[in-house]
Amino acid sequence: MLDPSIKQAEPMTVAFVAMTGRYEQIPIAFGILYGWVSSRGLEPVGMPLAVYLNDPQIVPESEALWEVWAPVAGDPAEEGPDEKGLGIKKLPAMTVASVIHRGPYDTVAPTYEALGAWVAEQGYVLAGPPREAYMSDPATAAPEDCLTEIHFPVQRA
Numbered sequence: 311m312l313d314p315s316i317k318q319a320e321p322m323t324v325a326f327v328a329m330t331g332r333y334e335q336i337p338i339a340f341g342i343l344y345g346w347v348s349s350r351g352l353e354p355v356g357m358p359l360a361v362y363l364n365d366p367q368i369v370p371e372s373e374a375l376w377e378v379w380a381p382v383a384g385d386p387a388e389e390g391p392d393e394k395g396l397g398i399k400k401l402p403a404m405t406v407a408s409v410i411h412r413g414p415y416d417t418v419a420p421t422y423e424a425l426g427a428w429v430a431e432q433g434y435v436l437a438g439p440p441r442e443a444y445m446s447d448p449a450t451a452a453p454e455d456c457l458t459e460i461h462f463p464v465q466r467a
Contacts, residue, residue, distance in 0.1 A: 314409040314428045319461060321403045323386060324359070324379035325352060328395035332371050336360060337448075339378045346396050347380050356381040357459075361441040379441075406461040407434065410445070414453035418442075421460060429464055438463035 327343045329335060340358060347354055363375040382398070390397020407429045411421040422440070429436065445457035 314407055314425055316432065316434070316464065317406060317408050319404050319406045319463075321401060322356070322381050323384075323398065323400050324381050325350075325354075325398050326377045326379045326391070326396070328375075328377050328391050328397075330373070330375055333374065333376070336378060340380075342394075343378055343380050343396070347382065350386075352380075352386060353383040354380045355383045357443040357445055359441050359443045361439050363439050404438070404463050405465065407432070407464050408462075409460050411458045411460055412455070414456060415448075415458065418458060418460070425460060425462060429462055433467050434464040435467045436462055437465040 325343060325347045327339050327346070329339050344354065359379040359381070361377050361379065363377070364373075366374060369375075386398050388397070388399050390399075407425055409421060409425045409428075411418050426436075440463075441461045443459040443461070445459055446455065448456055451457075
């Protein structure tokens with residue numbers, strides 16, 4: 311784990327697709343999402359993200375609730391989710407604990423654990439579901455070189 315920090319995440323507008331089930335669907339979900347973004351004439355900006363809405367240590371992966379997000383330019387109106395789980399939402403600014411994980415996605419659990427411990431040591435508590443920003447394209451980067459920025463929304467204890 312690289313050096314964690316507390317920082318302010320800026321507000322953003324994202325196109326999203328809500329998903330249920332196994333995380334191995336993430337590449338498919340991004341394909342669906344970016345196809346929808348393109349069909350709507352929206353301009354993607356920034357890194358793609360995912361948010362995990364329930365705890366994989368408590369809920370079986372088959373029941374996992376999660377979303378993938380594509381930040382978009384401009385100020386499109388909020389909408390959805392539609393019958394396919396697609397929509398647009400505006401995310402507020404928030405304080406997050408942030409750390410960069412280097413390596414394959416299936417080795418991220420220890421980084422989550424270490425960041426959780428660091429958050430508590432700094433006098434913060436979790437204030438929302440974790441999210442990940444994908445800084446590397448897994449189609450072009452070797453698994454050991456993939457970079458994922460993990461955000462835990464936090465507030466002072």
